[in-house]
Amino acid sequence: MPELPEVETVRRGLLPAMEGATLHRLEQRRADLRFPFPDRFAARMEGRRIVSLRRRAKYLLICLDDGAVLISHLGMSGSYYIDRDDLKDRPGQFHHDRSKDEKHDHIVFHVDGPNGKARVIYNDPRRFGFMLLAGDGELDNHPLIRDLGVEPHGNALNADYLARRFAGRKAPLKAALLDQRIIAGLGNIYVCEALWLAHLSPRRTAGSLVARSGAPVARLEDLTTAVRSVIAAAIEAGGSSLRDHRQADGTLGYFQHTFNAYDREGEACRREGCGGTIRRIMQSGRSTFHCPACQR
Structure with a gap:
C-alpha cells in the first residue's frame, strides 16, 4: 500500500494539471470503489475550481472553491494519470506496476487550468481505494482525519x-x-x-x-x-x-x-x-x- 512519500509524490505530480483548474466534467463509471461514491458526486464536483491539492497522512485532499474537500485514498492498486494532447503522465510510477488497462479507469476529471485542458484519470483494478467528500468546515472533524497524529516530517514531531x-x-x-x-x-x-x-x-x-x-x-x-x-x-x-x-x-x-x-x-x-x-x-x-x- 502506498505510504506518505508515494502519496506526496502523486500530489506534486498532479499539481500542474489540477491546482487552480476548473472541473468542467466528472465521469463516474461505476457506483463504488471500497465505499460508494458520495451522493450526487458528479453534480457536486462539476463547475468547481480546485483551490489546492494537499495531503494529510496517506490521504490526498482536493480542496474546492466552495469549501468542500475531496478525500482520496489510493488503496492497494489505485493510481492517477494525466492525459492531454502534449502529455501522458502517471505521477508516481510504482515499483509494482500500476494498471494501464482502461477498463479500470473509474473516475475521469475533465479540467481546464493554467496549463491547459487535461483529463485526470483514476485507475484502480482492485478497487480498494476510495473517494469521499467533506463539506465546508467538516474536514478537521471527519472520522478519517480527526484522530490522526502529527506528520512525520514537521516540527511537531519531536x-x-x-x-x-x-x-x-x-x-x-x-x-x-x-x-x-x-x-x-x-x-x-x-x-x-x-x-x-x-x-x-x-x-x-x-x-x-x-x-x-x-x-x-x-x-x-x-x-x-x-x-x-x-x-x-x-x-x-x-x-x-x-x-x-x-x-x-x-x-x-x-x-x-x-x-x-x-x-x-x-x-x-x-x-x-x-x-x-x-x-x-x-x-x-x-x-x-x-x-x-x-x-x-
Missing part, C-alpha cells in the same frame, strides 16, 4: 512529543510507530528503515525509551531524528516503492535501492563494522526486517 505518547506503553516499538494516532502516514517500509538507522530493535517496548521522569532518553532523540531523515529522503527521491519517477531536474528517484533493512532478508547488514544479517520476523501480521546484531 522527542518530547513521542515521550508523552510512549510513556508506560508496553507495545512493541514498531507497533507504536505504526499507530496513526501517534504519527500520521508512517508505514511498514519507513518504520523498518528508521529503526535500523536508530539502532533500535522493533521488538523493544515503546515505553523503554522514556525515563521515569517522563523525559525522552537519548535513544528516543535518535529515533525522532531517524524518522524525520528517512521520510525527508524518501520524499526527495520520489518514494521508496516508486519506479522511474523523474524529479524536477530530470534525475530518477530510486529510494528503494538505498534500503538498509526493508526487503533485505538474508543479506549482510550495511552498517559499517556490524557483520550481522538482516532477518524477517512477523509482527501483527506484517513482515518486519531488522538486524538483530546492531538493533537492540
